Every structure is written in structure tokens, then in C-alpha cells.
Amino acid sequence: MSWGVISEMGPVAIRTSDFAQSVQDAQQILGLRETHRDGGVSYLAAADVHHELSYIESDIDGVESLGLIAGNGDALKEIRKRVEHEGFRIVSEKPARDGVEDGFTFVGPEGFAFEISIGLGREKAPAKGFGPQRYGHFNFHPQDHHGMVDFLQRVLDFRVSDVIGTGGSAGYFLRCNTEHHGIAVLKGRGTLHHHAWQVQDVTDLTKIGDRMHALGRELLWGPVRHGAGNNIACYYLEHSGNVVELYADMEQIYNDDREPVVWEDGEVWWNQWNSYVPDGFRSHGLAPTDLARR
Incomplete structure (x- = not known):
């Protein structure tokens, strides 16, 4: 149940200078499964979704974007209207990662990028021995x-x-x-x-x-x-x-x-x-x- 334009938390995207080790830790320690690999991007999830975390191969370590899921298409439009009214810069007019139906990314206060999306793809998770929900x-x-x-x-x-x-x-x-x-x-x-x-x-x-x-x-x-x-x-x-x-x-x-x-x-x-x-x-x-x- 939600009351506003955001209904749930969305995927986090992180740039890592040790891509192989970051992905390995996510699988062996945290217990996520890799749902997809696209070049230097690893998509990882615990729930029955396309991804909840992505690691991006890079020469730096940093947070690329923080994801939020809009309640529906009208909520997505309302957020975009508010973002434009506030004067925040929109850096992507479409989803930045695979597995998302629609969305956009803007840079908010202090340089943190927020990816607002709808329609995060669903994907049945195979049985696994451990990991979060x-x-x-x-x-x-x-x-x-x-x-x-x-x-x-x-x-x-x-x-x-x-x-x-x-x-x-x-x-x-x-x-x-x-x-x-x-x-x-x-x-x-x-x-x-x-x-x-x-x-x-x-x-x-x-x-x-x-x-x-x-x-x-x-x-x-x-x-x-x-x-x-x-x-x-x-x-x-x-x-x-x-x-x-x-x-x-x-x-x-x-x-x-x-x-x-x-x-x-x-x-x-x-x-x-x-x-x-x-x-x-x-x-x-x-x-x-x-x-x-x-």
C-alpha cells in the first residue's frame, strides 16, 4: 500500500573497479542470482524480478543511480513534471538499464542520480540454497x-x-x-x-x-x-x-x-x-x- 507517486524501492546501480569480485560476493555471500549479463553490466536479484542490483564494470567505485518505482504511468508523468519544475537535470529520457518498461533518470541534490521507472520485468527465480527474499x-x-x-x-x-x-x-x-x-x-x-x-x-x-x-x-x-x-x-x-x-x-x-x-x-x-x-x-x-x- 502506498499513498504517493512512489510505490516501492527500485534497483540500485553501482560502478565497481573490481567487477568480478563484486559479482562473486553478491552471489556467494549475499546469495543473489545473476539474471543477465550484458557486456560489463551484471544484473542481480533475490526476488522474482529482472534485477534489484546491477554492477557496472568501471575504473572507479561509485553509486551510479538509486532506483524508485512509480505507482503507475500517471505517477511517472507527475514525477517528471515535478522534476522539471524543480530544475533538476534529466540525463536519460528512457530506462538506463535492461528489464524496465519505461522510466527516466535525473540528477537530484548533491549529484545523486535517481532512476524513476515502471514495469520492472518479472522473472521466476529458480530454487536456491540461501539468499535474501x-x-x-x-x-x-x-x-x-x-x-x-x-x-x-x-x-x-x-x-x-x-x-x-x-x-x-x-x-x-x-x-x-x-x-x-x-x-x-x-x-x-x-x-x-x-x-x-x-x-x-x-x-x-x-x-x-x-x-x-x-x-x-x-x-x-x-x-x-x-x-x-x-x-x-x-x-x-x-x-x-x-x-x-x-x-x-x-x-x-x-x-x-x-x-x-x-x-x-x-x-x-x-x-x-x-x-x-x-x-x-x-x-x-x-x-x-x-x-x-x-
Whole structure:
């Protein structure tokens, strides 16, 4: 259920300087399947869709675009009208990747490119031994986080679920449907911090720790029980420098008009079990590519 022009989260596209390793990690650690390969682009998915993540072979590491699915063709037209009214540059008049019926890409605040689409192709997933159920959300750290939240509400109809802190450094969790958040916004260096994937239950979170251990690697953080969203989550670092989250038990909000939950300064919103956060956790992430200048 959604109320605005965006109905669900769409695919994330990432440029990677270690294409083979990025794809291998997505398959062997995260548990995605490669649905298609087109030259230097790998399309990957967990759900029964054409793709939820794409890696693009490159000489740089960076976030190419953040996908959002419009509710229908009329919603797609309305978003385009708003984008043009705001003066944001449209860099593609058609879908940038395969497997999408219609859409366009524009560069929003701080150089982040948003691909708005409809008609993401459906594709029956073969049986597999492990992996998430679907892609869920992303977390990013714009420099002007208040401005970014205003943009997400004004242009894309997102609603605020939780507010983190009451001072100038407040963060925000925003939703476009019943799931507690599709986008989290915290003040930072202007980077995408992580993309996140829903698993069936907490047992799947322990299994990813086992897979990391078998490869001689470690989880970055977790499992933890977040306060904002109430989900149980764990994180690992991928080769591009981006963080990947797996989560279960996310809060669902069925009251469209629910007032935001406000976490006062000093309240431990990031973990209900303890206040520990690994050193440097928020220093990871990917800056936008130079799509805005093409």
C-alpha cells in the first residue's frame, strides 16, 4: 500500500573497479542470482524480478543511480513534471538499464542520480540454497541532509517515520509504503552508505556470518536490534567500499498518517541491545559518479 507517486524501492546501480569480485560476493555471500549479463553490466536479484542490483564494470567505485518505482504511468508523468519544475537535470529520457518498461533518470541534490521507472520485468527465480527474499532500502549520508529530506518529501512523496535527535544533526527514516523505511538519511560526506536486503528470519543472519567466516572475512557489525525500525540487522563491507545490510523483522506502518517517532539527543536508536558501534562504521560508502556532468 502506498499513498504517493512512489510505490516501492527500485534497483540500485553501482560502478565497481573490481567487477568480478563484486559479482562473486553478491552471489556467494549475499546469495543473489545473476539474471543477465550484458557486456560489463551484471544484473542481480533475490526476488522474482529482472534485477534489484546491477554492477557496472568501471575504473572507479561509485553509486551510479538509486532506483524508485512509480505507482503507475500517471505517477511517472507527475514525477517528471515535478522534476522539471524543480530544475533538476534529466540525463536519460528512457530506462538506463535492461528489464524496465519505461522510466527516466535525473540528477537530484548533491549529484545523486535517481532512476524513476515502471514495469520492472518479472522473472521466476529458480530454487536456491540461501539468499535474501528481496531488496529493501538504502541508507545515505548527504551533506545537506535536511535539504535531501525536504526533496524526498516534496518531489517524491516520502513520509518521515522516525526523526533521530532534535538538534541540527538530526537524521531521518522515510517510507513510501508500509515498510518503516525505504530511505534513511543521516548527515555525512555525501555518500551512499549501504543497500539493504530482507531475509526470512534471524537464522539467515547467522548463516551469512558463517559464509563470511568460511571465506576468511568478518562481519562489519551485528547482529543488532535497531530502535528505529525495530529490525534485526547485520552488515558486511563489499569490495567497492559500500556496505551491505541484511535484516529481518522490520516494523510495518499501516497508519499512513502516523506521527514520526522522535528520538531525543543521546537516545540509543541504533541498537536496543547495547550502545556499541564499530569504529569507522559510518566512514564507509560510495560517492555519486559524475553522471551529472555527462
